[in-house]
Amino acid sequence: MINTEGMVAETATKIYTDLCAREVPHEAEAGKYPQALWDALTENGLPLAWVSEANGGFGADYDETFGAIWASAQAASPVPFAETLIANWMLDRAGLAPADGSASFALSGHTPSADIPFGMHADKIVLFDEAHHEISLFDNRAAVRSPEESLSPDGMTQFIFSGHVVEQSAKTDISRRAIEALILTVRAVQMAAAMETALNLSIDYVCQREQFGRPLSKFQAIQQQLAVAASECAAATMAATQAASAIARHADDPEQAWHEAVIAKVQIGHSVEAVTEPFHQVHGAMGYTQEYDLHHYTRRLWAWRDALGNEFHWSKRLGEELALTSPDQIWKGVTTGDWTGGKVVAS
Amino acid sequence: MQRFNFPVVQPDPALEELRSELQAFLKEEREAGNYRPEPECWMASADPEFSKKMGKRGWIGLTWSSQYGGHDKSALERYIVTEETLRSGAPVGAHWIADRQHAPMLLAHGTEEQKLDILPRIAAGECYFAIGLSEPGAGSDLANVKTRAEKVADGWKINGQKIWSSGAHISHYMVALLRTSPADGRNRHVGLSQIMIDLSLPGVTIKPIVDLSGDAHFNEVYFEDVIVPDDCLLGEEGGGWAQVTGELAMERSGPERFLSSYITLETALWQLSDKMGSDSHARLGKLIANLSTLKGMSWGIANLLSQGVSPETEAALVKDLGNRLENDLTQQVRAMLNDLPAEDWSPDMRRIMNIGVLRSPPNTLRGGTTEVMRGITARQLGLR
Numbered sequence: 001m002i003n004t005e006g007m008v009a010e011t012a013t014k015i016y017t018d019l020c021a022r023e024v025p026h027e028a029e030a031g032k033y034p035q036a037l038w039d040a041l042t043e044n045g046l047p048l049a050w051v052s053e054a055n056g057g058f059g060a061d062y063d064e065t066f067g068a069i070w071a072s073a074q075a076a077s078p079v080p081f082a083e084t085l086i087a088n089w090m091l092d093r094a095g096l097a098p099a100d101g102s103a104s105f106a107l108s109g110h111t112p113s114a115d116i117p118f119g120m121h122a123d124k125i126v127l128f129d130e131a132h133h134e135i136s137l138f139d140n141r142a143a144v145r146s147p148e149e150s151l152s153p154d155g156m157t158q159f160i161f162s163g164h165v166v167e168q169s170a171k172t173d174i175s176r177r178a179i180e181a182l183i184l185t186v187r188a189v190q191m192a193a194a195m196e197t198a199l200n201l202s203i204d205y206v207c208q209r210e211q212f213g214r215p216l217s218k219f220q221a222i223q224q225q226l227a228v229a230a231s232e233c234a235a236a237t238m239a240a241t242q243a244a245s246a247i248a249r250h251a252d253d254p255e256q257a258w259h260e261a262v263i264a265k266v267q268i269g270h271s272v273e274a275v276t277e278p279f280h281q282v283h284g285a286m287g288y289t290q291e292y293d294l295h296h297y298t299r300r301l302w303a304w305r306d307a308l309g310n311e312f313h314w315s316k317r318l319g320e321e322l323a324l325t326s327p328d329q330i331w332k333g334v335t336t337g338d339w340t341g342g343k344v345v346a347s
Numbered sequence: 348m349q350r351f352n353f354p355v356v357q358p359d360p361a362l363e364e365l366r367s368e369l370q371a372f373l374k375e376e377r378e379a380g381n382y383r384p385e386p387e388c389w390m391a392s393a394d395p396e397f398s399k400k401m402g403k404r405g406w407i408g409l410t411w412s413s414q415y416g417g418h419d420k421s422a423l424e425r426y427i428v429t430e431e432t433l434r435s436g437a438p439v440g441a442h443w444i445a446d447r448q449h450a451p452m453l454l455a456h457g458t459e460e461q462k463l464d465i466l467p468r469i470a471a472g473e474c475y476f477a478i479g480l481s482e483p484g485a486g487s488d489l490a491n492v493k494t495r496a497e498k499v500a501d502g503w504k505i506n507g508q509k510i511w512s513s514g515a516h517i518s519h520y521m522v523a524l525l526r527t528s529p530a531d532g533r534n535r536h537v538g539l540s541q542i543m544i545d546l547s548l549p550g551v552t553i554k555p556i557v558d559l560s561g562d563a564h565f566n567e568v569y570f571e572d573v574i575v576p577d578d579c580l581l582g583e584e585g586g587g588w589a590q591v592t593g594e595l596a597m598e599r600s601g602p603e604r605f606l607s608s609y610i611t612l613e614t615a616l617w618q619l620s621d622k623m624g625s626d627s628h629a630r631l632g633k634l635i636a637n638l639s640t641l642k643g644m645s646w647g648i649a650n651l652l653s654q655g656v657s658p659e660t661e662a663a664l665v666k667d668l669g670n671r672l673e674n675d676l677t678q679q680v681r682a683m684l685n686d687l688p689a690e691d692w693s694p695d696m697r698r699i700m701n702i703g704v705l706r707s708p709p710n711t712l713r714g715g716t717t718e719v720m721r722g723i724t725a726r727q728l729g730l731r
Contacts, residue, residue, distance in 0.1 A: 319628030
């Protein structure tokens, strides 16, 4: 289970309960940005949870911060809370001050541009440049932002790095795998939380909606579909929790948590279809509408599933690495969670 | 609030020494030709000689006290033994059910004499039990059992038939769910009791059922005026239903629900080595992600069980997901083996794959069908 106790998790849960009621994601999608929600998160210092104390943050436990992320995803957070947490963490790992305002992140790829989640709303963009072991901060507001097609209501923009002035930049000893581990784990937690919320919506709906003279919930066909979805949700939560726990365990070297993070990405990415399909099926046409809440979750699940590479990409990457280790080592990983003994480490 | 309770429990390094000992033993036995690894080994692969060796090493009866021949170890140590024997496809079928299910039942409900007599023999790998739940007219509809036990002077007289009793032909006892008084109106759960039956008694007839793989581990067991003493009633008269459902929760979350076919994957991995293509890599990655996740869920439940918590719904979830994975694993490995020309498959690979395919249908049946598992989950979700 994701740890939803502790000050960070509880503060975030309270803010999301108070300031992100069900109409808020709807209004955000209609163009009314929930500034009060973002301000409350900032006033409580939550986007600095993973910034070290020496750097102006409060070095909170990874563990309970994942609880805060869980709460934000359950509320269909229309502000870049998780993105800012990740961006500030990256800055901190290069010894740079946290971003002033909200932020999103990018990893350098083979192109001079990147797709930025929440790109229309983030004040800053933090880039990890793998080739130069460098982390840089850009002013997103000053940049020309071109919206990209996105499945998510949070939107995405394309950012072209060349031609923009770096506000701050520093060398880092952190690896791409360490950053991947954190991002994949954050997404896994968000996805597990969104799945569970969508499951709850589905259960409520089938208990209320009557067809053929009785509630939908009384039909065995409906029960079996939701039971399968619930088992996928339970597995997703376990995978996300294992990844979160690995990050917490390897706080100094998140690269060590890479396998658990990828396992969560693969497990949950493959589950998305297995849950969103029954959720929409049992909701009938209602689940297909803008006015109902379900799409806040299913659209984000579809977007997060593709982010940083889809489940097929990561299944293959994981399999490639495992194939290079011995079957004994694979068994050791499955049974003890120790994936580090294999002969292959770097990619 | 999160809906299900699956605590994340870190592996315990103290348990890894036990794991190494088991691995060394199993490797030695396998290399000496004392067994040939098989999928579904805990159901279909029974070898009393092997069970006795396991008993001698102290790997049966780990959890009960030395007073009854046990080893005063934790349920988590038992979990390691379970995992390692499944992984290597060892012939553990003779003692598996007695160790997992009936020894704890005897500890809870048996007389002191029974405990002193039977438990040390189970721990030694010399005494085996069969499950007596299913009947021809009552599979998943367990409350529909018709076999009855009638109170007679100094005991019970049993008449009827059980079916699908794995290993009954080599077992010494069966614990059967029997009707000891009529159902109370439409409530069929009352009037059921659990009774331990010595299978060597007069009136017991055991007939093998050959399954589609050619194995004969299933049996039909007939009871004709079989008389057992009073103290063979386990637990409360009429309390059989509650006892059985409690027991099923324990048996549904163990590693045998998702690792029964692991040997197929492992054999293929040794075969494929560096010959795997990218499609196979993707299949491997997904299988290992699923296995790791299920291991976490099952290990979490094992820890709850060791604290005395018995989460019925979580166990049903593990069984449903695990059974799906077991069958999926065999199918995925079939696809992965396309990377290797069929003539390059080792005889063992071919044998294990064929057994895996032939033994896949019961995965989603035994211990409660998938549909029943989903019914349990649906009830927990508030849909029933």
